[in-house]
Amino acid sequence: RAEASVVPTAQAAPPAPSVPPPAPATPALPSVPSTPLIYKDPDRPIPERVADLIRRMTLEEKAASLDSDPPTIERLGILGCSFRNEGMHGVYKAGRATTFPHSIALAATWSTALIQRVGSAIGDEARVKFAEAPTRRNYGVICWAPPVDLVRDPRWGRVQETYGEDPHLVSQSTRAFIRGLQGDDPKYLKVAATVKHFVVYGQETDRRATNLVVSARTLREYYLAPFQATLAKGGASSVMTAFTALNGTPCVMNPFLLKKILREEWGFEGPAVSDVNASVNLKEHYQCVGSLEEGVAQAVAAGIDVVAINKGTVFSNALQAVKQGLLPEAQLDRALTRSLTLRFRLGMFDPPEQTPWTKISPSALGSPEHVALAREASGASLVLLKNDRPAHRADPAPLLPLDRRRLDSIAVLGFYADRIELGTLHSAEPAQPIVSVLAGIRNHVGARVLVRSAPWFDADAMRRSARLKPDALAARQKAAVEEAVNAAARSDVAVVVLGLSRKNESEGKDRLTLDLPKDQQDFVEKIIAANPATVVVLLNGGCLAVNWIQKHVPAILEAWYPGEQGGNAIADALFGDINPAGRLPITFYAALDTLPLTECEINRGRTYLYLKTPPLWPFGHGLSYSRFDYAKLRVARETAEGGDALRVSLEVKNAGARDGEEVVQCYVRAPEAPWPTPIHQLRAFQRLAIPAGETRAVDLSVPLARLASWDEDANRWTLRPGRYEIQVGASSADLRLRASVDLE
Template sequence: MPILGFCQTKYTFQNQDLPIETRVQDLLERLTVEEKVSMLVSTAEAIPRLDVEKYYHGNEALHGVVKGGRFTVFPQAVALAATWNSDLIYNVSSAISDEARAKWNFYNQGKDQKNVYSDLLTFWSPTINMARDPRWGRTPETYGEDPYLTSKIGVAFVKGLQGNDENYLKVVSTPKHFVANNQEDNRFAYNANISERALREYYFPAYKATVQEGNAQSIMSAYNAINGVPSTANSWLLNTVLRDEWGFKGYVVSDCGAPTYIVKSHKYVDTKELGAKAALEAGLDLECGNDIYAKYLLSAYKKGLVSEEHIDKATARVLTARFKLGIFDSTENNPYTKISPDVIGSKKHQDLALEASRESMVLLKNENNILPLDVNTIKKIAVVGFNANQVVFGDYSGLPVIKPVSPLEG
């Protein structure tokens, strides 16, 4: 017996035989303005009268699922790029999203998921900023300084995460942070003065590739400004380039707290209502955080600063992703609802992590041909240093299923 008989659906948007655009529009027409605004923040509250469940946006999956339990941990992102193997990266990210879906299935299609920090279908990964300065603390999250390599690895990662089913997304991938967000100093407020040529030849290619070749369903905007305009309120970036030129059809989410910095740090506008207006009209659909959209977008609407049309556009984009994930459908036709929790930390995935680790190693020099070690002449090896008996996975690392092996133990 199916979970939901769609010949007897209560609402048109629940009829999975209809096009997603039709279903989204039907749901949109049933929502109040207040309910629409509630959809535009990272924790979208339930709407019981329409049988719409609460939804948490945002987990990390740079090299394994971070939140929501224990998962397989793969090499850090910069190490994955060092493999120069896009097929391997596809397999890695596919394994990551398999584990995410498996845990979602374990939670009864998310219905038993209670932790705001354990979203398992929307991932703010990969990081495809250019690594311009090793002093930037997030350099290990990137795929390095080369736009071609970053594009190839980024596309493979996005495709693996989102899956290849023609009707459903396995998870949502969110390449970040758009754009030129690659320095540590004053990162919430700095203004990057970059020529349009440099943007198009160096900073844009990886994003363009993940949109056009990878079909990324979400993009995260950056904290910084570009040539005087905050990225999160930059219509040229989010509307003209991303949507009009590249054909992006997904939704844009802010880096966490970025809409607040439009007012607080960039001083781009004077009030938070004007900040909500600037971000919404520039093409920002979802706020990671609980401030500008959560507290001030509705008041901006009531004051006549923003139109319901702009709110509708943003809400439709965010809802479209949820429909593509199959959240409003029965489970019978979605292949990803069948992924067993047995895949989490499986031997197959552990072997894949080992393969990726081996391929990621780069020999920079080999003085006096000391490598490979001659076991006939070398009897002891010294393993020294603070981290000799530690396992450091790097930024945005999850908890491993199996006990990791330290350099000393190895």
């Protein structure tokens, strides 16, 4: 179903300069035009200001402004800027900034309110950085975030940057992030959100030269859904295209995507930006154009408005494309109309006092409030995967939460015990020192409980550095493991922190296996043998097939890449200061399937929508220290804003002894069809706090439009008549209540 070019993958381009290049010289032109400067008048409508500015620009200035780092144009009094900041879980690379949990962890909160607050904090800090250096890359207020890509394959190296595998969860989570990031001022954006990667991106292997083949139904119902939610309805300001080709045409020059879908069907008016060097790939990898100038021309003709090239050749490529007749100047003007409109909406051409976001205090950067929010978000993202009684104990109580009063000693061990991986695209310097699990536990127990640890011996690092001979290396590694095993055996409880890092999964690096690294697997088996009262904490982005651990370890906590406050939040959960309520935004598969990374048809057993074999842990799974009972399900059709909807009502009781939060999940099973249909699909959810012993009413709304499917024959959305089953529960596999409704 998918074809890949034989052209080798491109090498990483050198980093672009932090300061944009100077504007092309125009010595023969007057320094200030004589006609009224409409573009400088904040009281005039933005479309008039944009048109006036473009009318005054030379061809050279227009060509330079097509760049993702448009330069300063002194003649017109226009300051340069950058379209190339990142802000997924903190302001990227621009010095000190708060580092929040990564995107996959934010998705695991299943809390749109919390995600919006995180987005708002990142937006505040981006504005502070912008005030420091408005023309520098990574100090800009146009962020390439959030990603709305869907996880079709667990091996993908960038799962950590996503919000999961389900279109509805991804749509609702990223819309909340966008609301926070962009702010609520009716005129000025705080930060411009750029959703990416448009569309069907989901692999690093050969990503610059791969053609992905997708049916119209899968494209519409699955891959396009979160883009439509964030671009047509969700308020995102910009969109970035994917490197890959869709059904034979590279996304960066795909008029079906950039014109028909984006502009004609969805009515999106913001700029479309190419991923870095995507126009270069047209010549060097896809070999569908004859020159770099033609690559830029084809991209702009298809609907790209901002071109990102690391080598800084956008100006010369665009200028020559116009002069050679490859790119009409009118198309260049159209692209600039969209990109300049966004810059006007950010207040870049107005006096600072006109823009409310310039009033954000520099003290917001890494503020105590933001650090506390990072800890709260990390705690809310923690997923309690398993919590059983240790095999050697007669007490039927589960291992967690740990009771400080009954502990004399605790061993904190493993590769990541004294370090926290932040994942990709984090800030250069966290606002506060990164808190490891070891440090977090020490912060919690103080001096009363003995905390034992054993430094991890990184044999791979030693082997690469050739600092030890093989025999000495093996001896050192054996001694380090024996020290850890001894610490576990002499402690009441062992906490083993395992996981992955950017060495295993990242941009440009897919995984070959879902397993833990072998040295970590061997290590945890020895620790369990020494002390059955062991908790495993996992730090990772994509799922891990930890089958042995699931079978033999009594308690397992998924912590993702939890941000700078991760260690404190993990300790909060281990000791019961918070009640874990995170839920999996992806399926944890028990084994790796044999489908290639380029297989895009998810109906071949991908994701919880079509998976027929039992997973290790299902989508939506997550335990609690409380127990929640569901009752009194009612489903009624009602007229709601935007069209008819199903109102799903029920009651949820916290039947446990602790206050807690439950994530109520509503799935819908559609009538059978002549084509493969999902087993069921998430259509609504709500995370809510319920005190111990109390009951809460839950009301969910499922718009009927959300139940429509794509009719490939009629080329339109249609609601198939028949019986729809409403399923409500605590995960995609733990469905407590069911009701049916007939729709005509």
